[in-house]
Amino acid sequence: MIEIDNISKHYVVDGVAIPAISGISLRVEAGEVFGIIGVSGAGKSTLVRTLNLLERPDSGRIRVDGSDITTLSKDQLLRYRRKTGMIFQHFNLISAKTVGENIRFPLKLAGEYTRAEMDRRVDELLDLVELGGHRDKYPAQLSGGQKQRVGIARALANHPKLLLCDEATSALDPQTTQSILSLLLDINRRFGLTIVLITHEMDVIRRICDRVAVLDRGVLVEEGVVADVLLHPQHEITRALVQESCPSATTGQRLGLSGPLFRLTFLGAVTYQPILQRISAALDVGFNIVEGVVGRIKETPYGQITVQALGDAADPARIAAAFGEHAVRCEALPS
Numbered sequence: 001m002i003e004i005d006n007i008s009k010h011y012v013v014d015g016v017a018i019p020a021i022s023g024i025s026l027r028v029e030a031g032e033v034f035g036i037i038g039v040s041g042a043g044k045s046t047l048v049r050t051l052n053l054l055e056r057p058d059s060g061r062i063r064v065d066g067s068d069i070t071t072l073s074k075d076q077l078l079r080y081r082r083k084t085g086m087i088f089q090h091f092n093l094i095s096a097k098t099v100g101e102n103i104r105f106p107l108k109l110a111g112e113y114t115r116a117e118m119d120r121r122v123d124e125l126l127d128l129v130e131l132g133g134h135r136d137k138y139p140a141q142l143s144g145g146q147k148q149r150v151g152i153a154r155a156l157a158n159h160p161k162l163l164l165c166d167e168a169t170s171a172l173d174p175q176t177t178q179s180i181l182s183l184l185l186d187i188n189r190r191f192g193l194t195i196v197l198i199t200h201e202m203d204v205i206r207r208i209c210d211r212v213a214v215l216d217r218g219v220l221v222e223e224g225v226v227a228d229v230l231l232h233p234q235h236e237i238t239r240a241l242v243q244e245s246c247p248s249a250t251t252g253q254r255l256g257l258s259g260p261l262f263r264l265t266f267l268g269a270v271t272y273q274p275i276l277q278r279i280s281a282a283l284d285v286g287f288n289i290v291e292g293v294v295g296r297i298k299e300t301p302y303g304q305i306t307v308q309a310l311g312d313a314a315d316p317a318r319i320a321a322a323f324g325e326h327a328v329r330c331e332a333l334p335s
């Protein structure tokens with residue numbers, strides 16, 4: 001478990017102090033996939049890099065499994081870093097080394113394995129990331145997705161407990177992004193590995209994260225279970241980040257619709273049940289779907305749609321109560 005307690009970090013550029021993160025406190029549970037999202041310059045990289053002390057916070061504490069990593073000795077820090085893998089947006093592979101040599105590198109640095117053990121581990125990791133047969137190739141001979149798979153294999157070499165992902169899919173096309181996210185989720189589940197990832201894409205959070213923190217100008221503005229943050233964003237910056245994938249509260253004004261508008265949120269099995277039809281029949285109200293999205297948050301189905309209620313019986317309180325009885329959240333929107 002990681003407990004980040006009130007950490008701050010600034011950089012000095014041309015004698016001027018630039019705050020990068022300010023007073024951040026967070027808790028990441030063992031075995032979860034924790035996402036940190038924010039726009040460019042929000043402080044995501046700085047925050048994730050404090051978790052292996054690539055950036056040392058100016059103040060505050062970071063406790064991992066109870067011990068404060070900011071007070072570790074040099075040797076203790078080396079050991080801690082060995083158990084903390086990291087992958088990067090631009091992969092950071094050594095171009096003059098083959099795939100096999102790149103993966104073997106952290107094993108060599110650890111100085112704990114025989115040649116045969118290292119060979120065996122490299123083969124095991126190549127199988128894990130589905131790159132068997134690419135061992136003797138050089139990074140330049142690989143696609144972006146394959147390079148990131150090498151990065152993942154290298155990060156996992158010493159059986160880390162924590163994997164840090166710094167915009168790991170930002171340089172990849174959408175299809176390759178999905179395959180890398182699936183691999184990360186598979187690794188998280190198979191090995192119980194804790195993953196902390198940073199991204200500027202809500203879709204990455206939706207696909208694999210359990211919880212998410214939102215950063216804005218170095219400050220933590222919102223944090224919670226992904227479904228709550230995605231479907232009911234509280235902070236303006238979060239709303240902007242989710243707007244592309246979810247209907248907004250200004251739909252009525254935008255589409256010039258009159259008549260009562262409702263935003264309905266379905267989460268779980270209820271998403272696939274004919275609730276609209278049932279309530280329509282029970283209340284004698286028609287529903288015009290004007291906007292919406294249906295998808296999955298990790299494996300959980302969800303839907304969020306905006307409907308216009310039609311008919312004389314379209315009483316907002318009755319409609320909200322009827323959806324509530326079916327465990328569908330119903331919010332009246334300004335029309």
Ligand SMILES: Nc1ncnc2c1ncn2[C@@H]1O[C@H](COP(=O)(O)OP(=O)(O)OP(=O)(O)O)[C@@H](O)[C@H]1O
Binds near residue numbers: 018
């Ligand atoms: N090495 C550095 N020296 C000086 N300023 C820096 C340094 N690294 C980051 N900053 C500044 O700190 C702030 C936070 O940057 P950071 O890279 O952590 O944000 P980010 O959310 O990861 O952004 P991006 O998504 O663009 O990488 C920004 O104002 C940035 O310009």
